[in-house]
């Protein structure tokens with residue numbers, strides 16, 4: 001271990017900074033990652049060309065190989081065939097040819113045309129097929145348990161998808177997790193009581209003296225904040241102060257680069273025991289030269305062009321699924337920057353007024369044809385799309401049946417609609433059928449009149465579970481009972497299916513059977529905003545009635561161009577194979593990473609072919625420890641705790657990208673293997689982790 005002489009000066013630093021300081025420079029230290037610094041190596045990424053950095057199946061430039069591999073890997077749909085033929089046909093354009101040459105050159109130089117996963121390809125494809133057949137086609141496999149709970153024979157109609165990743169929290173983890181929260185809450189209350197008794201503390205606000213002294217001019221008794229009911233809810237206030245602040249360095253990390261595979265995370269410090277965090281800025285802000293030196297010698301140390309200290313990390317947390325943040329200069333820059341020549345960055349108006357440009361209409365036409373609907377409406381925020389479209393579609397007298405793990409934007413939209421809300425067990429079509437049948441039999445409460453409309457809301461990929469939707473069965477149940485289907489494809493559009501058309505394509509469901517297709521451009525498309533696609537009649541109505549569209553400034557034309565450019569790449573309309581390479585790379589990278597994490601004995605949630613990989617941490621203390629250990633090792637990860645997930649279900653969530661290379665993923669896996677040992681996370685192997 002290295003000697004660290006910085007204990008005193010460490011005190012004001014955040015735990016992250018402190019962990020950097022554990023890397024205090026010492027000649028005797030080795031260059032391994034055991035808290036030991038190494039001189040900063042020339043970053044292999046700093047000069048990396050802005051190119052698709054992901055993998056490909058088979059030979060890169062060979063269309064035949066791509067289609068063969070795609071055919072073996074996935075079900076070849078008519079849409080896939082159509083897309084690949086348009087891909088082959090689109091080579092006329094000179095500019096496109098130039099780009100294709102550039103990208104191929106870059107790819108060949110990185111990969112030499114090989115399949116980077118050749119050694120594990122067979123196993124990866126088998127695992128993917130296993131999950132798909134269990135979860136999408138619902139084949140009865142030998143390993144699938146029989147259903148024998150309360151709905152009995154109901155379940156035989158719609159076999160509950162039993163994801164291969166279904167993990168129960170171990171009894172030891174459950175007990176220690178509860179214990180962890182008890183200790184944190186009791187300690188927090190003791191500190192609050194002590195602060196009140198001694199009238200001193202980080203969060204103690206002294207009372208004004210209005211009760212005993214006359215008011216100075218201009219002051220009113222009501223200026224005494226103690227006379228008000230607290231604006232912030234007391235439990236949430238307590239939770240923020242005594243639990244969240246302890247680990248807030250793990251959240252809201254500011255970045256100073258694109259959210260590409262390698263990301264620059266700005267270094268932060270805290271001068272008040274993590275109550276507030278500040279960006280460290282330049283190294284000269286540090287008074288102690290030794291600390292400054294320790295930063296400089298850190299393995300992942302770097303600076304922004306204006307000299308601010310950053311950590312160069314492998315990005316495992318952004319929704320950069322198709323890697324547009326990595327190759328933006330090649331794929332989108334020209335058109336996006338060009339759009340600024342003719343159009344402003346904001347149109348300064350809502351769609352109802354002067355907020356529609358040709359680019360808005362182009363995005364809508366492309367989206368509609370991409371997802372297989374007659375028309376689409378684009379809104380400037382994905383969250384808003386759910387929060388304002390659902391209330392436009394439903395009202396009092398209607399029933400919304402929502403998956404219990406649906407995103408908060410859906411929950412907000414459902415609550416705002418005034419409709420009655422029921423939830424069904426996550427991804428469980430049998431339970432959905434049970435709820436629908438009951439709702440139809442009993443009708444509306446009190447009056448017993450039939451529901452005007454029933455809307456079933458599900459997601460393509462569940463963002464905290466990494467699981468895809470049991471869409472075929474959901475659609476079958478909804479058809480049987482005459483309920484409308486609303487599918488949120490925020491994470492699945494562009495990321496799932498042979499041509500990126502999302503959950504319908506992946507699960508083989510006809511888009512005509514899903515009444516409302518919703519999605520966002522913030523994930524796979526590197527843009528902003530959301531869309532809703534449906535029949536022309538419905539979209540026309542939504543265009544008029546939806547408050548989020550009619551009364552909100554419309555999407556920036558620059559963002560529209562980003563969306564159009566990324567769609568052209570995905571659909572192969574730019575005349576290159578970049579889109580299909582990205583889709584293949586995303587699938588390969590995701591499946592490889594999932595396979596290796598599972599091999600490590602971690603509790604990994606979700607399905608193969610999904611780019612989201614939650615890894616269970618359970619214990620609240622492991623949330624911060626995991627995040628800090630990863631940051632120390634140059635991995636930027638997202639950790640999630642209560643209330644975003646149930647209290648026992650804290651997790652880390654990896655988002656894999658087409659922009660990752662196998663080497664990067666291998667490095668991450670090596671580091672994660674160490675962290676898993678350190679934090680005892682191998683719950684699939686031992687009840688104690």
Ligand SMILES: Cc1ncc(COP(=O)(O)O)c(C=O)c1O
Nearest residue numbers: 381382383407409463490520522
């Ligand atoms: C399922 C789902 N729907 C909607 C949204 C909101 O999308 P946006 O972030 O684009 O506003 C998200 C965000 O991650 C999501 O996960």
